[in-house]
Amino acid sequence: MVKKIAVLPGDGIGPEVTEAAVHILKAVAKNTNQQFEFHYGNIGGVAIDEEGDPFPSSTEELCKSSDAVLLGAVGGPKWDQNEPALRPEKGLLAMRKNLGLFANLRPVKAYGPLLDSSPLKREVVEDVDVLIMRELTGGIYFGKHEREQVNGEWQALDTLTYSESEITRIAKKAFEAAKLRDQRVVSVDKANVLESSRLWREVVDRMKTDYPDITVEHMLVDNAAMQLIHGPSQFDVILTENMFGDILSDEASMLTGSLGLLPSASLGDQGVGLFEPIHGSAPDISGQNIANPLAAIASAAMLLKYGFEMEDEAKAIDDAILKALEAGYRTKDIATEQGAVSTTTEMTEAVIKALR
Ligand SMILES: NC(=O)C1=CN([C@@H]2O[C@H](COP(=O)(O)OP(=O)(O)OC[C@H]3O[C@@H](n4cnc5c(N)ncnc54)[C@H](O)[C@@H]3O)[C@@H](O)[C@H]2O)C=CC1
Numbered sequence: 001m002v003k004k005i006a007v008l009p010g011d012g013i014g015p016e017v018t019e020a021a022v023h024i025l026k027a028v029a030k031n032t033n034q035q036f037e038f039h040y041g042n043i044g045g046v047a048i049d050e051e052g053d054p055f056p057s058s059t060e061e062l063c064k065s066s067d068a069v070l071l072g073a074v075g076g077p078k079w080d081q082n083e084p085a086l087r088p089e090k091g092l093l094a095m096r097k098n099l100g101l102f103a104n105l106r107p108v109k110a111y112g113p114l115l116d117s118s119p120l121k122r123e124v125v126e127d128v129d130v131l132i133m134r135e136l137t138g139g140i141y142f143g144k145h146e147r148e149q150v151n152g153e154w155q156a157l158d159t160l161t162y163s164e165s166e167i168t169r170i171a172k173k174a175f176e177a178a179k180l181r182d183q184r185v186v187s188v189d190k191a192n193v194l195e196s197s198r199l200w201r202e203v204v205d206r207m208k209t210d211y212p213d214i215t216v217e218h219m220l221v222d223n224a225a226m227q228l229i230h231g232p233s234q235f236d237v238i239l240t241e242n243m244f245g246d247i248l249s250d251e252a253s254m255l256t257g258s259l260g261l262l263p264s265a266s267l268g269d270q271g272v273g274l275f276e277p278i279h280g281s282a283p284d285i286s287g288q289n290i291a292n293p294l295a296a297i298a299s300a301a302m303l304l305k306y307g308f309e310m311e312d313e314a315k316a317i318d319d320a321i322l323k324a325l326e327a328g329y330r331t332k333d334i335a336t337e338q339g340a341v342s343t344t345t346e347m348t349e350a351v352i353k354a355l356r
């Protein structure tokens with residue numbers, strides 16, 4: 001059966017890395033019996049410019065009528081002064097919410113050939129294999145964001161709310177993922193200060209009895225940020241709320257050597273899944289054909305695995321990424337001082353060649 005993929009390139013390097021991922025999916029289709037159709041839509045800044053809305057209803061309908069969504073990234077300086085409702089990031093948040101994508105899976109695994117690309121020592125990063133299970137449709141990103149004049153000055157307010165059911169469903173995803181991995185969950189919060197974190201801990205503790213084989217530990221987020229650098233291989237599954245997961249996953253990317261390497265899958269309990277690199281639109285390098293496409297390409301592999309249950313095809317992409325790295329291809333972000341530097345296109349071609 002033909003699978004319909006909604007492709008939302010977005011802004012900055014979004015179109016460059018998304019096109020790389022589409023090329024890879026086309027190469028997979030060529031090598032197998034799978035058939036994919038690609039339908040393009042607008043999101044973010046480009047959608048504001050062309051349709052006056054960062055997540056137009058036409059894009060929402062396209063996503064809902066597709067079997068999977070592939071996204072680049074949104075945002076950029078052009079729209080940074082826009083009113084809150086007309087910011088590119090608002091479109092991304094609306095898409096996640098409206099598609100019910102509460103679970104964001106961000107795997108962090110060091111690639112063997114890149115062990116010396118991390119700013120951390122080889123022995124610290126070589127055994128890293130972490131899955132960050134980030135809550136994606138609650139917390140402070142979805143609270144009130146307001147300003148008011150108080151005593152002659154501006155006061156700003158952002159609210160952070162979590163309900164028991166929101167915590168339960170993401171914790172369940174983390175426990176279920178841990179069952180298929182090393183059976184360990186570290187739940188990261190700020191329970192020494194935040195009431196939402198104290199509720200988070202209570203719910204996670206209550207659920208432990210349903211998963212007797214899983215080891216559960218709680219860790220405060222400031223310590224977790226330190227431990228990720230000090231001893232990252234202690235982690236198997238990290239379960240955490242929206243903003244902490246956002247921040248910790250950018251930090252964790254440096255264990256692998258670059259933000260341009262980490263993919264993600266955003267899933268709900270039903271309906272379409274969204275697959276995107278964890279990085280943003282990188283305006284500082286956009287339009288130069290130098291962005292690392294591997295995060296987007298690995299996101300295409302997650303799309304096949306989680307979106308279409310095509311485990312073999314997903315593994316073929318992951319293996320091809322490894323082969324391209326073993327063959328010495330390096331975009332600027334992961335290049336060594338002496339080594340040659342590949343463009344986005346050259347790295348993509350190298351992965352396609354390795355797929356054959
Ligand atoms: N999912 C999304 O659409 C996201 C969007 N953003 C948006 O992106 C814009 C830029 O945000 P920044 O804070 O600069 O974060 P960013 O993730 O775009 O870039 C941070 C740094 O990493 C580098 N980088 C990112 N991806 C790379 C890649 N594939 N290859 C090589 N280097 C790469 C960039 O050049 C930059 O130096 C903002 O408008 C922000 O709101 C940020 C994060 C996620």
Ligand SMILES: CC(C)CC(=O)C(=O)O
Nearest residue numbers: 089092093246278279280
């Ligand atoms: C752009 C933000 C809304 C989100 C973000 O940084 C992320 O999901 O990684």
Ligand SMILES: [Mg+2]
Nearest residue numbers: 246247250278
């Ligand atoms: Mg982020």
